[in-house]
Amino acid sequence: MSGEPLLSVRDLRIGVAGRDKAAAFEPVVGASLHARRGEVVGVVGESGSGKSLTLRAIAGLLPAGVEVTGGAIDVDGIDVTAAGRSQLRGMRGGVVGMVFQEPMTALNPTMRIGAQIVEAVAAHANVSRAAARGRSLELLERMGFTEPERRYRLYPHELSGGMRQRVMIAIALAGEPSLLLCDEPTTALDATVTMRVLDLLVGLAADLDIAVVLVTHDLGVVARTCARVVVMYAGRMVEEGLAADVLQRPRHPYTLALLRAVPTRDATIEELEAIPGAPPILTAELPGCPFAPRCAFSEPACLEAVRTEAIERGRTTACRRHELLAVNGSLA
């Protein structure tokens, strides 16, 4: 967990071209993210916070009409924003593996799962059929499948949601990537299955010494799996730090509001707090803090400019008044 980060995203901006200038907007404005080998990093935020787009940009998989308009993405020495199509093709699968939310739509329903894993293995290594098959069985076993030979012959519809997601992870790992990107991998799964898939991801990061970036809206998932976490809001990074720190001692009012909105088993519903208002519309220019209009701690200056500050090593917040949230802080 030391040395140069494998993935580093700095001040990433992503723009969507509109029919005219007025329709164009930037869903991501200044996202930064770093991940080292052996580490699981969480990216949390609500729908529309830009977390999934950031992840897609890292894999060079932005949809048509959506472009990186600023900042830098560096994956294991590859400058993704400047890379050409063939370089990106080589990177995807070989350096970067990706797991999507919906395993049923990502798998081919007419192919046995074994064949799909073999296809992924063969695409990245010049191996014989037998060797590819052996490697696929090995991957299935690594994913926690009992009797891999029998599972190998099954079709996606014969598997449960959790098994499908594990097959997806196997395919993503077929090219032996050093970075695994997961976009809401457990959202469609049951709690007990979620737990198993998450524990698998944590184990993979450590055993294979790969970096895992996990995009999720579930703070419980972050608490369970991530060493570090980045909180996003309205396309901006609002807070970053060790997951244990951020979840227990948030230093951005948005993180605090999000944590308070999570139902827990030892609180009553009266303690549950909804966040007032709605996220900003991203077509408008926002010079200040995007959360300020909904924030209980905001002051007029918050609407004018944002400053991202490092509080301690590896811990940053985009709140000017973060000291109000510090345990020994005082009210200004």
Added chain:
Amino acid sequence: MSAPILELEGLGVRYGGKRRLWHKEPPFDAAIDVDLAIEPGEALAIVGESGAGKSTMARCVAGLQRPTSGSIRFQGRPLDLRARADRRAIQMVFQDPYSSLNPRMKIGAALSELLLVNGVVPNRAAALERCAELLEMVGMPVAALERRPSAFSGGQRQRIGIARALAVEPTLLVADEPVSALDVSIQASILLLLRRLQRELGLTLLFISHDLAVVHQLCDRVAVMCDGRVIEQGSVAEVFSAPQQEFTQQLLAAATELPPLEVPAEVR
């Protein structure tokens, strides 16, 4: 203890088992021998994993699914879905608020149609008035009446879905995973809304969920389902603090709890 408003006795739902050309389809039991009772004004949760039969139960109660065995008694009489009174008295809120609203109809038109068809209001003018009241009740601006579902976010659509269910003044509200498609911050506001409505209108709530923390906050009693059977039921406090069944224990262990917040006292 007053008489239960809803009683399920030995309820079972079996799919398949039909004779095909060459073989007989193996039957599948989505629900087996379910006994449940809800008191008036109570919030009962059904929890379990996907495929446990939770939604099947909800659909039976709402009359969207015909049970293959057992009986449902509502307000002391067998539930009769041909009677408009019973259909009106039980309303459902669905998981996906988008597919449960007609995308072509303005919210006002959809709600007033419902009010007029069910004879809740005598005329169109009264219907519009009532629509405005309903929207206010769920915390939506009256201007929403003139817009179509596509103009709203998931949380707003769910509010409209709740307004739709409440339009015909039900006594029992069946909510099938009403917040699982929503973001956390919005989830909280919908839960608070359901709680407030339940208290203010004296609604009885049958709440289907896989999220134990949500159930803990909203419901009085809980029934745990596994493979079509109710394996454990009791008060939320009882079941969550001392689960008797191994499956319930697993379910509780799988729910990740966040560490307690450490923020200054003024902030709290």
